[in-house]
Amino acid sequence: MTSRRDFFKLTGAVAAASVSATSINSVAMAALPEIVSMDTPDTQPPLTPPNGRPYNPVVTLNGWTLPWRMRDGVKEFHLVAEPVVREMAPGMKAHLWGYNGQSPGPTIEVVEGDRVRIFVTNRLPEHTSIHWHGQRLPNGMDGVGGLTQPTIKPGKTYVYEFVARRPGTFMYHPHADEMTQMAMGMMGFWVTHPKGRHPLINPVDRDFCFLLNAYDIDPGSATPQINTMLDFNLFSFNSRVFPGIDTFNVRLNDRVRIRIGNLTMTNHPIHLHGVEFEVTGTDGGPVPKAARWPEVTTDVAVGQMRQIEFVASEEGDWAFHCHKSHHTMNAMGHAVPTMIGVDHSGIMGKINKLVPDYMVMGERGMADMAEMEMPLPDNTLPMMSGQGPFGSVEMGGMFTVMKVRREQKRGDYSDPGWYKHPPGTQAREVAGEVAEPVRAPQSASPQGKPGDIEVTVRKPTGHAGH
Numbered sequence: 001m002t003s004r005r006d007f008f009k010l011t012g013a014v015a016a017a018s019v020s021a022t023s024i025n026s027v028a029m030a031a032l033p034e035i036v037s038m039d040t041p042d043t044q045p046p047l048t049p050p051n052g053r054p055y056n057p058v059v060t061l062n063g064w065t066l067p068w069r070m071r072d073g074v075k076e077f078h079l080v081a082e083p084v085v086r087e088m089a090p091g092m093k094a095h096l097w098g099y100n101g102q103s104p105g106p107t108i109e110v111v112e113g114d115r116v117r118i119f120v121t122n123r124l125p126e127h128t129s130i131h132w133h134g135q136r137l138p139n140g141m142d143g144v145g146g147l148t149q150p151t152i153k154p155g156k157t158y159v160y161e162f163v164a165r166r167p168g169t170f171m172y173h174p175h176a177d178e179m180t181q182m183a184m185g186m187m188g189f190w191v192t193h194p195k196g197r198h199p200l201i202n203p204v205d206r207d208f209c210f211l212l213n214a215y216d217i218d219p220g221s222a223t224p225q226i227n228t229m230l231d232f233n234l235f236s237f238n239s240r241v242f243p244g245i246d247t248f249n250v251r252l253n254d255r256v257r258i259r260i261g262n263l264t265m266t267n268h269p270i271h272l273h274g275v276e277f278e279v280t281g282t283d284g285g286p287v288p289k290a291a292r293w294p295e296v297t298t299d300v301a302v303g304q305m306r307q308i309e310f311v312a313s314e315e316g317d318w319a320f321h322c323h324k325s326h327h328t329m330n331a332m333g334h335a336v337p338t339m340i341g342v343d344h345s346g347i348m349g350k351i352n353k354l355v356p357d358y359m360v361m362g363e364r365g366m367a368d369m370a371e372m373e374m375p376l377p378d379n380t381l382p383m384m385s386g387q388g389p390f391g392s393v394e395m396g397g398m399f400t401v402m403k404v405r406r407e408q409k410r411g412d413y414s415d416p417g418w419y420k421h422p423p424g425t426q427a428r429e430v431a432g433e434v435a436e437p438v439r440a441p442q443s444a445s446p447q448g449k450p451g452d453i454e455v456t457v458r459k460p461t462g463h464a465g466h
């Protein structure tokens, strides 16, 4: 494990916060579960439950699961709300707010019927609270600042306690200064596994989860613009953007579940290549079997969860992405005119005499952007990038790949490398000249033969000169 166990040491960026370690009462802290913090954005292996009821754990994409302490039959967790530095992809680090060293926070996994106690320490420069989205719980544990509890002031620790009453896929996020705190990356995943066999919840071989979140971070800067309403420029899976998102690596014919939550400000039609899936659950619970239908894209609206399931029965490297094409790009300016078809030849030399760095883009489409050696500001990702085995994938944002392999071992989540296509199963170039198109034969329409159409054009009259 790469996790760091430290009681009082503040993680990296926390120095920026106005909270000092001494403001945390060490006597009270001694009674709390230790703080476990993660210092890498890599996908961590599933956390096999060391105690309590057994279950098949999830794997959080570019994330991890929070360990707990079992005390008198209660699962105790400790979340710390704090400033974090999140690498969104190699070459770009964002200054976000999150939990226990990362954004999103760690995934919490429990079993239906578990009594759960969650300590929440606030190391942010402002107050916060945590809402347990989708849970059945006593009203006073719902975490709505001002409505069901006072907010948690900087330096303070609150405790939430409830029984995880229904199995399913949930999330947690602040319900205090939400616009700021969610735009800064504060959110996390929660999975309640069923107690024993559940008629509507299938056992699966692989169970993945991630949150959709979006940021507006100007090229060359590191802190999100928190007032942005709609025009975000980094669309991410768990605060990672392609090519920084890990691949889903599965074994041929594995039954796979992927749980997706959306805490951005718009909907995301999530699309999987290669196989069909069914939506088997939402944050409202498992979907009755008779109400499921096949899909290859499912729209995840704001504040929703969707749980999809399929059998990975086709080998290969299958794209998995949001179908909004601007959401598979990294930070860019959208206010540029379309230049397709505009001939810039000759103009460049003249402009370069005045503006040496000026570049023309888009006269053949935008694909050149992936190859362009345009100088980027520091801490800025190319708009479209990611190398595949056959060149640039020309993607960014909400894009990754599901790798289905015959040789992948059960329980092995490591990256098997690129797919080797069997001979004769890959699109290829054909040799030879392309012939001129042949006109499709025109058949007579019921009204008459082609050429029979008569059009009468009447010119306007009454004008001078006519």
Ligand SMILES: [Cu+2]
Pocket (backbone or CB within 6 Å): 235, 267, 268, 269, 322, 323, 324, 327, 398
């Ligand atoms: Cu999207």
